[in-house]
Amino acid sequence: MSEENNEFLAALNAADEINVNDVVKAQVLGFDEQRQTLVSIEGTGLEAVIPVREYSNNPEADMTTELKIGDVLDLVVIRKIGSDKEGGSFLVSKKRLEVKKAWETLEKDHKPGDILEVPVIQAVRGGLVVDAGVRGFIPASMIENRFVSDLNQYKGQTVRAQIVEIDPADNRLILSRRAVLDAERSEAVEKVFSTLNVGDIVEGKVARMTDFGAFIDLGGVDGLVHVSELSYDRVSKPSDVLSAGEDVKVKVLALDKDKQRISLSIKQTQPGPWDKVAEEAPEGAILDGTVKRLTDFGAFVEVAAGVEGLVHISQISHKHIESPSDVLKSGETVKVKVLSVDPAAQRLSLSIKALEERPASEKSNDNRREDNKSASSSDIKNYSSDDDDEGFTPFADLLK
Template sequence: MTNQILEETMGDLLKDFDVKRIRTGDILDGEVIDVNDKEVMVNINYAFDGMILKEDLTNMDKDPREVVSKGDKIKVYVLSPNDGEGYVKLSRTRALEITEKEDILNAFNNEENITVYVKEEVKGGLVAYYGNIRIFIPASLASRERIELSSLVGKEIEVRIIELDFKARKIVASKRVLEDAVYEDKKKELWKSVKSGEKRSGIVKKIIKAGAIVDIGGITGLIHLSDLSWGRVHNAEDVVSVGDKVEVFIGEVDTKNERVSLILKDVDKDPWETNATTLKVGDILEGKVVNLLKFGAFVELFPGVEGLVHINEITEENIAKPSDVLKVGQIVKVKVLDVDKVNKKISLTIKDAEEKSKEYMKYNDSDEGVSLGDLFKGLFN
């Protein structure tokens, strides 16, 4: 039967079935009714079934039976309404090229996610495919965390198209943008839950001059040097190291600007409450010089409790500055002059403590023995 006669017969048959004619370029819905190693037969709800040759089924070198099965619903592209054998010649790959482009365009315009298959790692990133369409994922956009790119090869991942130019065959996708969105949502929820005064577990991420940066589960905050310990701290490294797991108290919370201060020292064990409350005017005790200023010296009596020795209370001698007779780290005897528990301030004297100490030693070192009356004789005349 010649092609002309066949076409005429098909035309007559179409009239009898009262169906629409199909044309080259149409995309139809079909159902696989048979498949073998060379071709696929498809029902396209037309007077004649369609046929897809192996080379028109997929761009991969696979047996058609590995690609589709009987009963599968697929999109097909009409290559020819008549292949000369009484079938409609179809292509699945051509249909996919069109529908996949439409999918990608819609996803790009609507900022929707698509699932791609990562085929290989290349210089600068990953090559992935959405069906038959090649997509590039730059290394910097493969994840918000540091990962081995090879760990994604062979996997299906969700991405967002961020650049699209079909003419230039440039399609760029990002996995990181999705992870960043999840991270930001999680962080907003965390900021809502953070309350001043509560205790949280954290990990020291960075040491800076002002203190230590700690991650408390998606939120980072600063532990200032003064909040690392009740005692005086000059360097954060003296107390914590990067990677340390710590228990911290939440200090001030600024949700608007996403800032939070953290406290490492135990706020429930204020040394002023445990030690300073026992101090009385006139007490003599030892302390360590922790800071020297022009007007005086700060002496640590207990960890977290310091008192000021004014320059006039250091020695009877006339000195220009405290460092003329004292040095940081020196252990000295001090006498308590005043205790302001409300403002947590203590006034101390060194010269009076030394003088009393000398008198005491003089009294105890006397061979002959001296009475208190003899020691203070003449003081009250």
């Protein structure tokens, strides 16, 4: 019998000895048109195929770039292809052997409650697929402690997640990232609330923004800066003055540990608008302003960011008016004169009519009032003189 026949018979006998679930060593021979890997099972002379899906847990892995001819791999036999020995070969899997070993290690070394660091390999509709040596799953509800609309942002990241359920028999591994975040937050809450005090000025990072304000990360705990506390200027929405990830200084306004709420202010860490009002708007200064509010007794005019002064109804016009809205409207730009300024009390008295020329009729009335005063003084003087000269008799004369 020739040597070739001996090898052929040995291969046939080896085929009888290879069974499903057997672990074998095989050498890479090449790749077919379907990008599958062809291997030769050592000691048998038989060939086998590694399908793409049986190579790795990572669906994007590529055997043609990760393997080269001559590489020796540990594989597990999945099933036999063909019914006759002459044409028989096998489907083998690298992934299943790795998974089998990984399950054995996972079950031996870990239990529910343990935390793993796992890469996210895929985002699916219901959550995230992770590689823990075995295929693990993080349900969407267990990813964050808030709603997440786009799961693709986690793809490629390595996350810390807690084991919720581990069942090798069903190849089932359920993890929770939210549980880790909640535990980290509890620790951060204790630390932050034990060190912060109302009135403290601290540094934080803009975590996210909403229409009503910005959430600032103070080290694992978020505090809220309401839109009214962003700036002394009027702000329509936080994104007009802030950007995500920006470092900011904030002042602590209120702390509520029970509800885990922290109220913050950015504008109160900045110079107040009234700090320089005495210099920028001294008594007698003429300024441009914007009518902000109208009341029955006058109009409030903004002359600088966050600085409003009152134009009393009597200082709006030389003419008599029933209501400020008769001559002014909100949003109107006007010139005003500063009558008085009190930065401590944050009061500013303004006048519009002081910059307008008096009507001629009012000037005439003023002249008449002056004339009347002069006439009265003259009459009194004349009357006193006459009385002294003729109407008064000295007491000494009477005695005579």
